[in-house]
Amino acid sequence: MMNTVCFDIGGTYIKYALVSNIGEILQQDKVETPYQKDAFQQEIAAIVNQFALDYEVNAVAISMPGYINPETGYAERAGALVYLDHMNLIELLSEKITLPIYIENDANCAALAERYSGSAQGIDNFIVMTIGTGIGTALFLNGSLFRGASFKAGEYGHSRINYQQQPHATMHDIFSTRVLVKRYKQLLGISSTEHVTGEAVFEAARKNPAVEALLTEWVQWICVGIYNLACTLNPDKLLIGGGVSANPELIPRIQAQMKHVDERWVTDFNVPIEPCRYLNDAGILGAYYFAAQQQTIKPVEEK
Incomplete structure (x- = not known):
């Protein structure tokens, strides 16, 4: 073999x-x-x-x-x-x-793993967004990967989405899991060197309203990023990857918040949002x- x-x-x-x-x-x-x-x-x-x-x-x-x-x-x-x-x-x-x-x-x-044996089998237009230390994106369009003129297509994490308040902050700096954990530590006075996972933030949000508010705001920013991708590229499906995507709460939270980003999500740009199969x-x-x-x-x- x-x-x-x-x-x-x-x-x-x-x-x-x-x-x-x-x-x-x-x-x-x-x-x-x-x-x-x-x-x-x-x-x-x-x-x-x-x-x-x-x-x-x-x-x-x-x-x-x-x-x-x-x-x-x-x-x-x-x-x-x-x-x-x-x-x-x-x-x-x-x-x-x-x-x-x-x-x-x-x-x-x-994206190739999802296309051939994962959550995008048989789909010719989909996006993979990974949420981790940074924000990664892969674009699978018209039946193949879209890489761009110099192989930089999909570097979505470098985009700016809050220019007036944070002109130099990229998506990496606004809604990566790294940022969620950092803000959680600051909120609760936890040492910056202590190891904390994204899972711990989700667990704390069930009991602490301040953490719940922090988590909700973080998810809202993810939704803004998803909306921009959906109205730009009109995919059949958008897949969320990265370690945090294994949390069963994440996708329902995103789905619940998407309709608040813009009413046109419901009328024009709604696209299925699912977790990646492979982590x-x-x-x-x-x-x-x-x-x-x-x-x-x-x-x-x-x-």
């Missing part, structure tokens, strides 16, 4: 897996992300070579942040991995790996589907 070694590269961890030619994850694990070019190159090669000792491997597929040219492998920006900025990553890794290497932006990979495995599977598109393997769509 032919297999693909798939990577989901983040600022803290590199998640990796061996994926079969029918999109089944056979093995997976993670390692800390190196912060030096040579160490990064060696780590990726070591993982691929280890799998190749026991399995037939036919390709390497990579999901990672940044402005990625999927045709050449050139990364104008590489997210938190700034030491990889302005580098051709396929050329870099090919110094240690002889297999074909495929690479795509992480949000785009999440931790989205990058891995999306990388696999991207590689499969480039090869003779046809991605298998679940029915």
Whole structure:
């Protein structure tokens, strides 16, 4: 059986897996992300070579942040991995790996995972918005990913939506989960160094009216972002991803607030809002589907 070694590269961890030619994850694990070019190159090669000792491997597929040219492998920006900025990553890794290497932006990979076996199967116009440390967006339009002229389409988190009051604040700075947690800590006088999850904020809101008001305002800002996407791109569906999307309260809260953003949401621009199917495995599977598109393997769509 032919297999693909798939990577989901983040600022803290590199998640990796061996994926079969029918999109089944056979093995997976993670390692800390190196912060030096040579160490990064060696780590990726070591993982691929280890799998190749026991399995037939036919390709390497990579999901990672940044402005990625999927045709050449050139990364104008590489997210938190700034030491990889302005580098051709396929050329870099090919110094240690002889297999074909495929690479795509992480949000785009999440969209591919949803399109082929997730919550957007059979849908040709949809948007994925991920809410986490920042706001990520992938645009799947007219049956394919829309990447833009220089592979920066979907960098929605850099948009400004409160210019009069916060002229320099981006969406990352207004409704990321990071900001929700930061404001929660400030509200309750919790140390900035204490670890607090988004889940903890939702739990506290059930008992504390001040936290409930904070959470409601945060959701309202998410709704403004969704409304702007819907009236600009007119998708069939909008999917919410990121770790917070696993909270069963989030989507109902968004749906309840959307009608208050603008009455035209109800009359003109209403679109189904659903959680992504994939959370931790989205990058891995999306990388696999991207590689499969480039090869003779046809991605298998679940029915």
